[in-house]
Amino acid sequence: MGGAGFGEDGTGSARLRWIGIACLLVTTVGWGLNWPAIKFLLREWPPLFSRGVSGLAAAAILAVIASRAGERLAVAPQLLPKLSFLAFTNVFVWMGLGTVMMQWVTVAEGALLIYSMPIWSVLLAWPLLGTRPTIRTAVALGLGIAGTSVLLGAQGFDFGSDKAWGVAVGISAAILFALGGILNRTPLPIPPLTLVAWQLGLGCLPMLLIGLVLEHDRIGPLSMQGWLLMAYMTLVPMALCYTTWFASLRYLPPTHAATGTLLVPVVGTIGAALALGEPLGLREALALALTLSGVTLALRQA
Template sequence: MTHAARRAHRLGLLLLLVTTAGWALNWPGMKILLRDWPPMSSRGVAGVAASLILAALAWRAGETLHVPREAWPRLLFASFTNVFAWMGFGTLCMVWLSVSEGTLLIYTMTLWATLLAWPILGARPGPRQIGALVLGFAGIGVLLGGQGFALGPDKLIGVGFALAAAVLFALGTVLNRKALPIPPLASAAWQVGLGCLPMLIFGFLVEAPRWGALSASGWAVLVYMTLVPMGLCYVTWFATLRLLPPATASTGTLLVPLIGVISASLVLGEPLGWREGAAMVLVLGGVTLALRKA
């Protein structure tokens, strides 16, 4: 590896760390914001504002915001699976679940993609993928089996939203394998905007949030969510993909639930015992195995 290649690799790793840390800290931040504001309004406001920032950055970078007519159906589908379902349902589940429960369930999306690829693409799982599924779903069993699976109605609602976010994101991954004919930042701006606009409309029509209800910490999280995980992190993520192999970048995102769970324990005082630790090892071990090439 040349000196320039080593420098690019180190820069890629640094950008990956910035990306994963920014996304990870959003999870405990969301729990703080939900004390003041309802979920869809919180995500909708931050997402629509972030989409405008991303569009400005795309324009500044010389990317076109034009969407070819034939790309609109795929763009709308990607906006639904990648943003509305992933971000919206992922935020809703935090109303009923802890950060450890929500993030670990949501980050099983790679396992669900492995399962969905079988009937949809005919990609039958091999021994490595089967091992990944066994590890991942064993982790879910440990996570949810702490009280003998005696989950109350509220907890079941949260689990349902978390799994819906994971499964729908996985479905989008399987069906949207071909890249959209739109530059990266412009694509992110469109997807975030189209996915979050319905949340914003629903939030202000149904949830009716009050700006005065936002505390100082709520405002801080709302600004952070807009600028960092939904703004800066998209820029650093696309830069990471230019500097690191996709497999390295994808595996690196497993730091998101790890950092998120640890930070939630430190900031929110959420439990972090043997059950959460074992579930994390199993789920993330399964996802890592699924991400590796056979």
Template sequence: MGGRSAGLLLLVVTTAGWALNWPGMKILLREWPPLASRGVAGVVAGLILAALAWRAGEKLSVPREAVPRLLFATFTNVVAWMGFGTLCMVWLRVSEGALLIYSMALWATLLAWPLLGTPPTLRQGAALVLGFGGIGVLLGGDGFSLGAEKLPGILFALGAAVFFALGAVLNRKPLPISPMTSAAWQVGLGCLPMLAWGFLVERPSWGDLTPAGWGVLIYMTLVPMGLCYVTWFETLRRLPPQTAATGTLLVPLFGVISAAVWIGEPLGWREAVAMALVLGGVTLALRKA
């Protein structure tokens, strides 16, 4: 199998693994609190990634001058992206959470203007109109009467998208460590405070987990936070970054459809229109001029 064909196959594996985590999280949150769920899975996954990096002969040490950048990347890529993204699912449906979070390319376009001095082009402006129009359709189902029952989830989802976009804008220089080592440190360090908060404040009980809950917890540890990071790095080796980034738009698409099939979440015309607008806008934002 050629490099491009293998890259496309790995991209499908990556996006499918990440997408199925969305309905899985909704199932797990019926039995366990959010930060404990993400913390357990993330810390174990971080150790697995570190073991894989060590086995591949990669150095696990981080140069002292790179530690502040690693900590900032950990906050934007893990604490905000994974932590806030998990918390939002307590209040939102998968379709709402996934589409709001995957608007991050739109926010990156906006943040690059004041931070990097690169105003949006005409194409990027059209992307912003499409993307935020889709968000308006999604949130406007009740005439924009956002009640207290959904507002925290919306804020957490937008926080995940905005902080991840901020990291994408400011973390442009690669860290002086291998991608696998970087992922191991970021996932492990970022999920460690979630684990501590979960067991000190949320106080989950292992006995509350049903076989389905255990299955989702194991899946979340091994596939989205373990295998998918490995396949993602291999994807980036074989495909142009722009192609790989655009391919990740399959994640919310697959996630919303699987949530409708597995847990019976509504998938009507409003969700379909919002999905088309948001993903269309993000696609435009990711395309090269």
């Protein structure tokens, strides 16, 4: 990919790499700050309904951007089943269950549970793809379990508590998202922004409908802060950050970009400490270091 006017001395490649890094930083900061934003918003609106509304609005925005960029929005009917499964794992499970989880756990706990996904991906690759686990896999899993245990076990862990529900939902989301990544390894012939718009629409519409049925008694008028948080969730983590994420994948190796997203739980934990007063001390730092070290090893193997 030779950039016009950059010559052949590597200047063009270096510049594109820095563009990719800048896009990745925007993505990780935007997604990281979304964790405390969700925690604030859950004080006013329930999880599935709020995610459904913001996701559908983001899908409409991305559809407009994709159309202006010359992408074709129509999708061949034979692609809809696989596209729907993508939307289920990438959006409904990842975003929907991830938001539901936040009712019962802190931002640090939720972020580490969700971002354990690469470890589950490596483990699931054994029965599904025949990729045998290695010593690195065992070390990655051990670090991930140790980090989660440090974070969740400081005050003891009651499996009958509400936090147990949050842990179960978070791990389920990570496992199902990892499963979807393995089963959907063949890319769909759909332009990137159009693909995200469709996934957001198909994944968030069921959230909205389920929220209207099951959460209607918790839906009330939003405060000014609530509207600002909804606007942030729609415009930044979904519309902007998905766009910069695809841009970072265009300019950086996928494993490097994926490893870079490990900044997300760090940003989320620090943001929650500053905005929500959630604990941020030696225990949280150790849990982050252990878990993210395990995830890094898993990503390197993947």
